[in-house]
Amino acid sequence: MKTILVAGGAGEVGEGIVKQLLSRGHRVLVQSRSADKIDSLKQRLGNPENLHLVVGEIGSESQIADLKEAVKSSGFELDSVVASIGSWWSGPKLIDLDLTTFNDVMAERLTTHFLVAKAFLSDLQDRPGSSYVFIHGASGFIPIPNSGPVSIAGAAQVMLKNVFVKELEGKQVRINLLSMMSSIATRSHPNADTEALTSTDVGDYVGVLVERAEISGQTIKFTHRREIPS
Template identity: 25%
Template sequence: MKTIWITGASTGIGEALARNLLKQGHRVLVSARTQEKLQALTNEYEHCIALPLDVTDEAAVAATIDKIEQDYGLIDWLVANAGICEYIDLPSMPVDVFRRTFEVNFFSIVDLTERALPLLNKSNAPRLVYVSSSAQFLPLPRAQAYSSSKAALSHFGEVMAADLANTPIKVCTVHPGFVETPLTDKNDFQMPMRITAEKAADIMAKGITKGRPVINFPRLFIGILKLINALPIRIRRKIIGKISRFQGDF
């Protein structure tokens, strides 16, 4: 039985991953701000423990890590999954959206990483998992805040992997395409190849168990994004520009 801590586990991918790992018999510590949703999970599964938390609250993160250390002594897997997505509609570009997005999607994960490393180091098969996004592979319209935060996170993950190369801690960066969750339910555009959160969780659980350095899915979708990104920049911009909604109304 592994001790696995998942942030953003009250809904969507985090919740589905928690259920998947609980069904496999692991102890899963679930965090998010909404206590009632976490409670529903703990009522259902014996080895599920709710640790309600706002990941941007450094004092709360520190207290949660202390509690985990006291109660379990280590963390086998940390899955930094909590994230938010807000789109930008030019000509408005509110800097507070960028600050909010980076606080949750990037800075909180830096903080979490520093505090969790000593507990991960006590595991005999530790995994440090960052849930980034396929959005970081291709710059798409309206995603200035979201995809920039995820590009920063993916890069951070690779640098962490370089620094942890001489330790047993394996870093895994996850790049999901579109997944059916409350985050994408509010999107008003087409989401090709969208998969269920259960399918996403299954792919992630298998990949993390195998110690994969990156987990990209759906593969065809990611392949298409990478292909477009590899085109000469003028052609790439022409293709992507076709889906821009902004008509220059400043």
């Protein structure tokens, strides 16, 4: 059993990750800024004893410090962190976009990833068997019109992961980025296509990344369910 923090674990994709990590026998701590969301998540999953909830923001260094203190207070030492962070955004073309909106999207989809990774990798770097997983989407590789800041932040997130990998080379922690290159079917947004990726597919492969010591420093892309190793 590993102890895993899922940042953004009460979101659509995060829920599938949490569910599958629990099913694989791990202890899961879920961070969300919404108490209602994580209470609902716990009820939907049947109040499992290995699920622990942490309410808090992660948009600033002080908020991250509070989150780390809450994790410490739980009495568990983390083995892994999964960052499933950032909501979708669409709006004006870049040429018409105001700076405030651009900065807001970048803060949510890039700066927050930096803050969470910086804070927890500092603890995980010397822990044997530890891992960190960035959850990512196609927008970082494919320019999405009218969602320009999302694509820009996504591309930068890949490089963020790459730099952490290089700078922590030789350390214990394994760092990987898992990118879903198509839309993901979730509890509230199902997809009739049997080949479509689901949030539980994402969760199962996150479990693989957490458990398998040979996978390290990778950017892994999946478009269809058939591509995911069994």
